[in-house]
Amino acid sequence: MSPVLDNLDLYVEGFLTSLGICLLAMVGSLLLGVVIAACRVSPVPPLRAFGLFWVTTFRNTPLSLVLFFCAFGLPELGINASFYAFGITGLILYTSAFVAEAVRSGINSVPAGQAEASRSLGLTFGQSLRHVVLPQALRTVVPPLGSVVIAMFKNSAVVGAFGVGGDLWSTGQTLTSARGLETLPIFVGVALGYLAITLPAGALLQLVERKVAIAR
């Protein structure tokens, strides 16, 4: 494992970059995802159609292709930004579809009686969503959202591979291809870096799941 220990500072730097990508993308995709989910259950047909289109498109396209689109397509629209920004944009677009589906299934898991009761009390669509349905839905949604976020941390590797550079995956690439170090120990190191997040996060998620679960 000495090749890993020798370059430990690079690993740590890569790890932090991956974490940064994940955090930025998490905020973006959670916000966007909730908006898309709201579109999907809204009373306005065009909004529902838009939500469906969004989810269908991004769930069925590989993340790598979304990233290629951001890198090649956006500059043609006159939007020039760094690869880092393109990478995060791509990850947000892609993940928002999964967030939206998780939130929507949470909304659907709230028994119809809850919505009926709030409607019969005279709450509007917005009010019953805000005061009655969403607070209950969010609790059911925590576990699936958690795994979406964990998956997103793993997907930051794809963003790195796509050329953002500096993240955990790219660190491994630099060490093996540029410095010609052996692939096995270097990538065991990379793998450990990812597991350092995904395993504790997964365990934490199970705990949270048990805490917030509503017995129905």
Place this chain on the structure above:
Amino acid sequence: MSEPVLYDAQGPRARRRTLIGTVVGVLLLALLVFVVVRRLDDRDQFSMEKWGPLIDPSNEAFDAVWRLIREGIVNTLKAAAVAMVLSVVLGTLIAVARLSLGRVGRIPLIGLVELFRGLPVVVLVYFGVRVLDDVGVDLSGLPGGQVFWGLVIGLTAYNMVVFAEVIRAGVASLPRGQREGALATGLTNGQTMRIVLLPQAFRVMLPAIISQLVVVLKDTSLVTFVANFDELLSQGESIQRNLDNPIQVFVVIAVLYIAINYTLGRLAQFIQARQARSGRVSGTTVATAAATGPAHVGQGA
């Protein structure tokens, strides 16, 4: 909960508001599209020079381009299919082993599941393609070659543990009486699993299994970052490098991916709906199975 409970059928006033909103929205969207189209047009993105090779059969590059794309689709489907079959078989073995081994025997299997589930697929594909090669595992003798099998191994490593969890959840979702009844009729533990529990678990979990196929299909594209393998995305990349029309090529590639994956997704929905209707698998069983199933299903890169 069916959605319409959240709001009444729209009355005349709400309909009018929706209509106005729609018109305004469509106008804004049209404006946005107009700006985008203008910008793209300014850069000649609509010229036949860029689109011709993809949509005009008389273009000289048309045949070559579509031959490459067809090759890409075939390779993508092949890799996905082989990885899928291997993952289902190995996943079933892991699930059965985990269900039938004692507390201690289970530990290494849980470790295996957590390990592979916690790694990015692109890292596992890297292990399959590069690391195995470097440590001297020679796969080039197998039909398909080194990179193909490396990719398959990477995808299988990830997806077999996902399936193991799916199938375990499927078995767990069956009514307890199934196992008790089977054992009471004198079947051994192994027979109970093979003849009674697994077939039903597969039925319950078929939609989840098909949805995971979408993930496998999408993940084949990750090999682009690791090695040369002529799957759909890589083919698109080499086409756009030669013709210098990235937007156009990637639009076509995206439409192809979406068409294949959307069809699979609909198939999964269809089967789920039919199961719920036929009553062979009760609706609640499907619901609990879906709820207890790993939320990892359906994600992916």
